[in-house]
Amino acid sequence: MESLNNDRQETDSSKMCASEHFRAHTLQWRWRRTEGLRFFQKELVEVLKVPGQIPHTNIHSFKERLHPEDAGRAAAALVRIGKDQQRIEFTARFNLLENGYCPFRVSGMITERGSDQQVEEIVGIAQLQKDGLEAGELRRRNERLQRMISSTSAGYWDWNLQTDEEWWSPAMYGLLGYAPNEIRIDYNIWINELVIHEDREHLQAAIGDCLKGQSAYCAEFRMKKKNGTIEWFESRGRIFQDQESGHRHFTGSCINIEAHIQTRVIRERENFLLRETSRIGQIGVWELNLADEIVTWSKEVYNIHGVPQETPIDFEKAVSFYLEEDLSVVSDAVQRAAATGEPFDFEARIRTLDDRVRWVRATGEPIKNIQGLVDRLRGVFQDITRHKEYELNILKANRDLATHNERLTNFSHIVSHNLRTHSGNFEMILRLIEDAEDGEVAGYIDILNKISNSLSETISRLNEITDIQNIDELKLEPLNLAEMVQRAENALLGDIGKADARIETDFGPCESIIANRSYLQSAFQNLLSNAIKYKHPERTPHIRITADASQNHCIIKFEDNGSGIDLKTHGDKIFGLYKVFHRNPDAKGVGLFMTRTQIEAMNGSIEVESEPGEGSIFTIKLPRKS
Amino acid sequence: MNCVLCLIENDPIAIFGLKKMLEKTNYVKQLEVYEDGEQALHKLKPHLIENTPRTPDVIFLDLNMPIMDGWEFIEAYTAIDRPQNAKKILLYVVTSSVMQRDRDRACELSAVTGYIVKPVTKDDLKHVFEEDLQELWKNQ
Numbered sequence A: 001m002e003s004l005n006n007d008r009q010e011t012d013s014s015k016m017c018a019s020e021h022f023r024a025h026t027l028q029w030r031w032r033r034t035e036g037l038r039f040f041q042k043e044l045v046e047v048l049k050v051p052g053q054i055p056h057t058n059i060h061s062f063k064e065r066l067h068p069e070d071a072g073r074a075a076a077a078l079v080r081i082g083k084d085q086q087r088i089e090f091t092a093r094f095n096l097l098e099n100g101y102c103p104f105r106v107s108g109m110i111t112e113r114g115s116d117q118q119v120e121e122i123v124g125i126a127q128l129q130k131d132g133l134e135a136g137e138l139r140r141r142n143e144r145l146q147r148m149i150s151s152t153s154a155g156y157w158d159w160n161l162q163t164d165e166e167w168w169s170p171a172m173y174g175l176l177g178y179a180p181n182e183i184r185i186d187y188n189i190w191i192n193e194l195v196i197h198e199d200r201e202h203l204q205a206a207i208g209d210c211l212k213g214q215s216a217y218c219a220e221f222r223m224k225k226k227n228g229t230i231e232w233f234e235s236r237g238r239i240f241q242d243q244e245s246g247h248r249h250f251t252g253s254c255i256n257i258e259a260h261i262q263t264r265v266i267r268e269r270e271n272f273l274l275r276e277t278s279r280i281g282q283i284g285v286w287e288l289n290l291a292d293e294i295v296t297w298s299k300e301v302y303n304i305h306g307v308p309q310e311t312p313i314d315f316e317k318a319v320s321f322y323l324e325e326d327l328s329v330v331s332d333a334v335q336r337a338a339a340t341g342e343p344f345d346f347e348a349r350i351r352t353l354d355d356r357v358r359w360v361r362a363t364g365e366p367i368k369n370i371q372g373l374v375d376r377l378r379g380v381f382q383d384i385t386r387h388k389e390y391e392l393n394i395l396k397a398n399r400d401l402a403t404h405n406e407r408l409t410n411f412s413h414i415v416s417h418n419l420r421t422h423s424g425n426f427e428m429i430l431r432l433i434e435d436a437e438d439g440e441v442a443g444y445i446d447i448l449n450k451i452s453n454s455l456s457e458t459i460s461r462l463n464e465i466t467d468i469q470n471i472d473e474l475k476l477e478p479l480n481l482a483e484m485v486q487r488a489e490n491a492l493l494g495d496i497g498k499a500d501a502r503i504e505t506d507f508g509p510c511e512s513i514i515a516n517r518s519y520l521q522s523a524f525q526n527l528l529s530n531a532i533k534y535k536h537p538e539r540t541p542h543i544r545i546t547a548d549a550s551q552n553h554c555i556i557k558f559e560d561n562g563s564g565i566d567l568k569t570h571g572d573k574i575f576g577l578y579k580v581f582h583r584n585p586d587a588k589g590v591g592l593f594m595t596r597t598q599i600e601a602m603n604g605s606i607e608v609e610s611e612p613g614e615g616s617i618f619t620i621k622l623p624r625k626s
Numbered sequence B: 001m002n003c004v005l006c007l008i009e010n011d012p013i014a015i016f017g018l019k020k021m022l023e024k025t026n027y028v029k030q031l032e033v034y035e036d037g038e039q040a041l042h043k044l045k046p047h048l049i050e051n052t053p054r055t056p057d058v059i060f061l062d063l064n065m066p067i068m069d070g071w072e073f074i075e076a077y078t079a080i081d082r083p084q085n086a087k088k089i090l091l092y093v094v095t096s097s098v099m100q101r102d103r104d105r106a107c108e109l110s111a112v113t114g115y116i117v118k119p120v121t122k123d124d125l126k127h128v129f130e131e132d133l134q135e136l137w138k139n140q
Helices: A002-016 A020-024 A041-048 A059-064 A068-083 A130-152 A170-175 A187-194 A197-211 A258-281 A299-305 A315-319 A324-340 A385-435 A438-470 A481-491 A493-499 A517-533 A567-573 A591-601 B012-023 B037-049 B070-079 B100-108 B122-139
Strands: A026-032 A036-039 A087-095 A101-113 A119-128 A155-160 A166-168 A217-224 A230-241 A248-256 A283-289 A294-297 A344-351 A357-368 A374-383 A477-480 A502-506 A512-515 A542-549 A553-560 A605-611 A615-623 B003-008 B028-034 B058-061 B090-095 B114-117
Touching: A059 A068, A068 A087, A068 A101, A068 A119, A087 A119, A155 A170, A166 A170, A170 A248, A187 A197, A187 A217, A197 A217, A197 A230, A197 A248, A230 A258, A258 A283, A283 A299, A283 A315, A283 A357, A294 A299, A294 A315, A299 A374, A315 A324, A324 A344, A324 A357, A324 A374, A357 A385, A385 A438, A385 B012, A438 A591, A438 B012, A477 A481, A477 A517, A481 A493, A481 A502, A481 A512, A481 A517, A493 A517, A512 A517, A512 A553, A512 A615, A517 A542, A517 A553, A517 A591, A517 A615, A567 A605, A591 A605, B003 B012, B003 B037, B012 B028, B012 B122, B028 B037, B037 B070, B058 B070, B058 B122, B070 B090, B090 B100, B090 B122, B100 B114, B114 B122
Parallel strands: A502 A542, B003 B028, B003 B058, B058 B090, B090 B114
Antiparallel strands: A026 A036, A026 A119, A087 A101, A101 A119, A155 A166, A155 A248, A217 A230, A230 A248, A283 A294, A283 A374, A344 A357, A357 A374, A477 A512, A542 A553, A553 A615, A605 A615
């Protein structure tokens, strides 16, 4: 039975075979009542180059491959053949899987009838309607391909490695600004005249690798366009073997990537800029999720806080770094931003994990979710310590300069006034001498000597003052307070004894003080001497010297029970030069001015409280660190 | 001349010099010297409220003095409530200050007649006693 069937198949095949050409576009089929429908797959694969299978099949699965619109026609034809028709003929589209529906002309004839005239076998061919496929499906495919090609704005090229012929698609010429075939193209012209010199070497290497079969070809390079501009292109290609000729072709595409390169350059520059500014400017980004209060920090923000990267941070933790004095600024800004959506920008101090105090600037603005509700705050965080310290130093320097300047102006007025007093006196006496009688002149010369002496005294005193103000680097050292007071007392031993003055000290926690030895001694001596000189007429002097320390300063007080000063009248002048508030002949108006100048030269300050008839308190404040 | 001059000045040499110059003139019959503003104010006050033989016709006032300087004196002097018939007094600021600021400040004060820069010259004295004072007396 098996061999019989095979024989029959061979016979049937030979029946149906016509020319090679015919074979190429047809496939044979046979239907037997007992076996169902059968196709001959070998031909099908050859003709249609379909890798998939049309299996030996029954009529049912054959119907499944019919195009739905053609199913009725095929069925009608099949019905008729058994009844009144000896032949069958219809056109229908069959699904050839990967190639989609293809039109076939199906024809066949009854080759065997049973004893009861029942149809036992039909044999036929199905002929691919080549025209239909090419005109329809192929055209559509071609158009689709063309659209795709034109939409990519890519150029195509093909280099026949056997003949060395090179072909360019019109778009390929267009990429360089030429009309199709405007210039002659071969490999040498392309690589030597169109590709720019700098890119030739690596391009040739890439092509070489591809031709040796080492890799697919893909290269970026620059070409000169017709108008002389140079732009970036990317080309990809591979080796193909032509089926018909057997020639090797190097074929591929080329696109203009100038814009892409430009954006890449810009992006690289921006990345660089961002990276470097973040690093140099110590700028980072933070974000606060309002729902769970989780805070996200960028690398720089961790660094600024001195906190290891990736440490989990929430709002409470983030705020805990701020100094207590600055805390309200921070929480107010954040709360207002969360509540009203108002952006913020503040400067405050943080204490880092490694216990350094840093000035930071934080900006923040609300970020809305898809529903339009503020659910996060995001901002920039910057370490501005250097700028801030610079700014604060400048402000301080400005204040110091203004004070210094004002003092210098006052000082120059005082100098000029004093010198003028003496020169006026000289002038006056000299004029009197002009009109003098002989006997008087000797007396005038005496007076001129007096004027000269007091002028010298004035000048040497002014020198002392300028000396204090001009020292750039004052030597500061720790000095024992008790010892310094004792030295002042020793220097004034005579005055203290004469006035029967009582001196009491209590230095508490401040045993030593950082100061300049001679300035501090001079200041102590002057204050002590004043307390005795301006004692109350009815009381023996009682002077109390005490010391106390604040966080940054040592505070020394000289309290006396002397005659006091009316500060309502003289308050602003008491430390001024040549200001005298007593008729005491020893008062020169220099002492307190010198004391203040010396204390200020040590970055300290001096103040006075006084009640006429009660006494005075002078308070010296000196920094604890030099 | 029958003139009372009040000199408020703490520099003994300036006092000496002025005295010597006045000796060579006969402008001043009587010279009163005070060494600071407070002393002057205290001692002058009765003679300002009432016209007495010691009430000055002219005051020479130094600016730079202990206790109460010239400016403070002018302030206190202006505040004294003098009667309608009180003697008109010419007040000159006599100072070694050449600063324009001081000169402007002095000239803005209604009590101040003039501003004399030390040393006082014969011409200054002539101007004060032969012109200003004569003018004042003529009008009274």
